[in-house]
Amino acid sequence: MKLTGAEAVVKSLELLGVTDIFGIPGGATLPLTDALSRTEKIKYYLMRHEQCAAHAADAYARATGKVGVCTATSGPGATNLVTGIANAYMDSIPIVAITGQVATSVIGTDAFQEADITGITLPIVKHSYLITDANEIPYLFAEAFHIASTGRPGPVVIDLPRDVQNQVINFKFPEKVNLPGYKPTIRGHTRQIKLALEELMKSEKPVMFIGGGVVLSNAHQEVKKLAENFRIPVAWTLMGKGAFPDNHELNMGMIGMHGTRTTNTAIMNCDLLFAVGVRFDDRATGNLKRFAPHAKIVHIDIDPAEIGKNVKVDVPIVGDAAIVLRELNTMIENNNLKKTNHLAWVEQVFEWKKKWPLKTPDSTDLTPQFLISKISKAANDKDLIITTGVGQHQMWSAQFIELNGPRRFITSGGLGTMGFGLPAAIGAQVGKPNALVIDIDGDGSFQMVLQDLGTIARYNLPVKVVIINNRYLGMVRQWQELFFGKRYYAVDLEKGSPDFVKLSEAYGIKASVVSSVSELDEKIDEMINHRGPYVLDARVKEEENVFPMVPAGASLDEIIGGD
Amino acid sequence: MKHTLSVLVENKPGVLARVAGLFRRRGFNIHSLAVAPTENPNLSRMTIVVDLEGKPLEQVEKQLHKLVNVLKIQDFLPHEAVERELALIKVHSTKETRAEIIQICDIFRAKIVDVSQDSLAIEVTGTEDKIDAIVSLLKPYRIIDLARTGKVAVSRGRK
Numbered sequence: 001m002k003l004t005g006a007e008a009v010v011k012s013l014e015l016l017g018v019t020d021i022f023g024i025p026g027g028a029t030l031p032l033t034d035a036l037s038r039t040e041k042i043k044y045y046l047m048r049h050e051q052c053a054a055h056a057a058d059a060y061a062r063a064t065g066k067v068g069v070c071t072a073t074s075g076p077g078a079t080n081l082v083t084g085i086a087n088a089y090m091d092s093i094p095i096v097a098i099t100g101q102v103a104t105s106v107i108g109t110d111a112f113q114e115a116d117i118t119g120i121t122l123p124i125v126k127h128s129y130l131i132t133d134a135n136e137i138p139y140l141f142a143e144a145f146h147i148a149s150t151g152r153p154g155p156v157v158i159d160l161p162r163d164v165q166n167q168v169i170n171f172k173f174p175e176k177v178n179l180p181g182y183k184p185t186i187r188g189h190t191r192q193i194k195l196a197l198e199e200l201m202k203s204e205k206p207v208m209f210i211g212g213g214v215v216l217s218n219a220h221q222e223v224k225k226l227a228e229n230f231r232i233p234v235a236w237t238l239m240g241k242g243a244f245p246d247n248h249e250l251n252m253g254m255i256g257m258h259g260t261r262t263t264n265t266a267i268m269n270c271d272l273l274f275a276v277g278v279r280f281d282d283r284a285t286g287n288l289k290r291f292a293p294h295a296k297i298v299h300i301d302i303d304p305a306e307i308g309k310n311v312k313v314d315v316p317i318v319g320d321a322a323i324v325l326r327e328l329n330t331m332i333e334n335n336n337l338k339k340t341n342h343l344a345w346v347e348q349v350f351e352w353k354k355k356w357p358l359k360t361p362d363s364t365d366l367t368p369q370f371l372i373s374k375i376s377k378a379a380n381d382k383d384l385i386i387t388t389g390v391g392q393h394q395m396w397s398a399q400f401i402e403l404n405g406p407r408r409f410i411t412s413g414g415l416g417t418m419g420f421g422l423p424a425a426i427g428a429q430v431g432k433p434n435a436l437v438i439d440i441d442g443d444g445s446f447q448m449v450l451q452d453l454g455t456i457a458r459y460n461l462p463v464k465v466v467i468i469n470n471r472y473l474g475m476v477r478q479w480q481e482l483f484f485g486k487r488y489y490a491v492d493l494e495k496g497s498p499d500f501v502k503l504s505e506a507y508g509i510k511a512s513v514v515s516s517v518s519e520l521d522e523k524i525d526e527m528i529n530h531r532g533p534y535v536l537d538a539r540v541k542e543e544e545n546v547f548p549m550v551p552a553g554a555s556l557d558e559i560i561g562g563d
Numbered sequence: 564m565k566h567t568l569s570v571l572v573e574n575k576p577g578v579l580a581r582v583a584g585l586f587r588r589r590g591f592n593i594h595s596l597a598v599a600p601t602e603n604p605n606l607s608r609m610t611i612v613v614d615l616e617g618k619p620l621e622q623v624e625k626q627l628h629k630l631v632n633v634l635k636i637q638d639f640l641p642h643e644a645v646e647r648e649l650a651l652i653k654v655h656s657t658k659e660t661r662a663e664i665i666q667i668c669d670i671f672r673a674k675i676v677d678v679s680q681d682s683l684a685i686e687v688t689g690t691e692d693k694i695d696a697i698v699s700l701l702k703p704y705r706i707i708d709l710a711r712t713g714k715v716a717v718s719r720g721r722k
Contacts, residue, residue, distance in 0.1 A: 122580060123588045127631045130577070147631060181573065181634045305625035 005134030006035035006165040012141035022053040026073020028100025031165035048451040052423035054084020059427030068095040075113030086124040090414025094153035103163040126154030134167035151184030152303040188319030203272035205345040212239030213277015222325035230339040235263040239413040242403035256284040258395040261356035264556040280310040290555035365541040373400040382436040387424035389445025392474035395546045419448030425463040443469040453507040500537040511535035570609040571635040595713030646716040652685045655705035
């Protein structure tokens with residue numbers, strides 16, 4: 001079959017099961033764009049900014065488990081993807097970013113719209129390619145998707161010079177890829193799993209500690225089985241939210257800087273930390289020297305480089321979380337093992353949970369915490385997906401939205417990218433057309449990406465956007481209040497912010513304001529039941545703070561608030 | 564402390580940048596680096612001498628392993644490998660000093676590879692220490708140019 005390079009890209013994408021692609025075309029991707037116009041199998045979502053294309057592909061991958069695909073032209077189009085690629089890299093999300101490049105004959109001459117995108121993205125990709133011969137397209141696309149989606153997932157960049165897109169080739173798709181330097185360890189070592197089981201049996205104060213790796217490997221069922229079977233309390237990182245049901249009695253809540261008192265206290269007192277798919281990030285662990293001081297640590301992760309990186313591990317297990325836990329659960333079942341030596345600890349945890357529940361502030365004003373907990377209640381029976389920007393609203397969402405399944409909380413964890421929420425809602429809604437997708441956003445985060453309301457309007461995506469509007473860059477303001485003598489500087493957004501209702505209406509999107517508790521239920525219901533997109537400008541109390549809080553660098557038992 | 568890593572990589576464009584970038588990003592200092600294709604033209608061997616400064620080598624090895632183009636990493640302990648470096652030294656010489664310099668070269672089994680009225684070019688191979696020693700002996704004659712390859716290494720015996 002004779003195809004041009006651009007047609008070979010499209011054919012490869014079809015064969016790899018791609019159905020949606022987010023992007024903005026340009027001079028260097030014209031042949032590719034033209035080839036995409038001739039396929040029925042792939043829908044092109046025209047975005048308003050390339051950063052949003054990358055974030056949409058990222059959230060699409062998080063919501064569906066498939067590889068997300070985005071595309072941009074050479075030069076500025078490609079460099080605009082960079083933040084989105086870095087975001088996917090930090091959270092281990094499988095995306096493939098296809099960029100146009102100037103023709104091979106002029107690469108390196110500072111040609112119009114030339115940027116060395118494979119060079120620029122080198123430290124933030126799992127792998128990348130600059131394809132200089134179209135004959136390599138089918139194989140390298142298969143390779144790229146394999147690398148992005150297996151092992152510890154991550155972003156892959158494919159740079160396609162314009163002349164390569166026009167080169168005619170004989171299309172042949174590979175049956176499988178063979179990468180001598182890439183063989184992720186999937187199955188855990190049985191002896192290590194036995195050791196982990198021994199530690200579990202011995203432990204009188206165990207904590208299971210789960211993260212994004214549980215979501216990525218679809219290990220949530222195995223986690224639940226183990227937790228319930230042995231009655232082990234579960235703590236989670238921001239990236240692990242939803243992987244263990246929030247409404248479960250064994251759920252202790254989030255760990256770390258804005259984690260629950262119960263979880264942080266349990267971590268400081270446990271004798272076994274059974275960690276699955278986590279990377280011991282500083283926001284989760286606080287002061288590493290004093291982290292889990294009495295605990296032996298079992299660490300299950302597919303990336304050997306994560307084991308021992310930040311904390312010393314007693315039982316390392318390299319492997320896919322779901323496969324390792326399945327083997328462990330099978331050992332428990334086959335030997336009919338029961339665990340009772342830790343039940344006093346479980347009672348202790350239940351007492352802490354009762355003593356330190358997350359509470360919304362006692363206030364007659366509309367507080368963000370109360371608003372978010374109301375949204376959670378109103379949407380509880382729906383097929384709910386929450387996306388967020390980054391800042392206070394993100395932490396309150398992690399605290400007050402109840403989610404009982406994985407892939408429902410889509411947030412920028414590692415990179416902490418403000419502006420992630422809106423494009424993430426677009427990607428999640430495209431991937432899950434029947435879900436109720438709510439972007440809980442900040443007024444600061446939202447204004448970094450508001451141009452993509454245009455994308456929502458164009459495709460009439462029924463995305464709901466709740467702007468937690470406190471007229472501040474709230475998290476920075478909180479730190480200025482607590483650690484910089486309340487000297488607020490460069491954080492006030494009151495001046496210069498638009499009327500969000502008028503702005504949304506200018507895009508043809510229904511919108512309204514809520515500013516008091518009395519009208520809250522009605523507005524939330526109206527939003528949830530509206531069939532199309534909807535923006536709710538929630539004018540909340542200005543100077544609310546996120547608590548509990550463990551200051552940066554402090555130990556997890558140095559908690560402010562929440563008692 | 565310095566460590567010698569021998570890294571077998573695919574001989575593809577950009578691989579050196581990936582490896583060097585990884586060392587930089589993870590905060591490791593490359594002391595010397597030598598790269599060339601192996602007997603199989605699809606593969607290259609990199610000999611990297613890395614300055615650890617108290618950081619664990621394990622982390623950088625694991626991160627290197629994650630690069631798709633990296634096939635094999637060997638971490639050589641001093642006695643497990645044959646290690647050599649080559650230096651080309653251009654040194655100022657006069658009628659009076661030429662003979663002395665040639666004598667020094669004989670002691671080090673170095674070769675004179677170019678000679679002119681006022682300079683000699685010397686080729687010397689050996690361990691880092693040996694090269695350091697000849698360099699220091701030649702310094703008083705005024706070294707005009709010095710190029711060292713950095714260390715290359717292969718394992719000893721059957722390994």
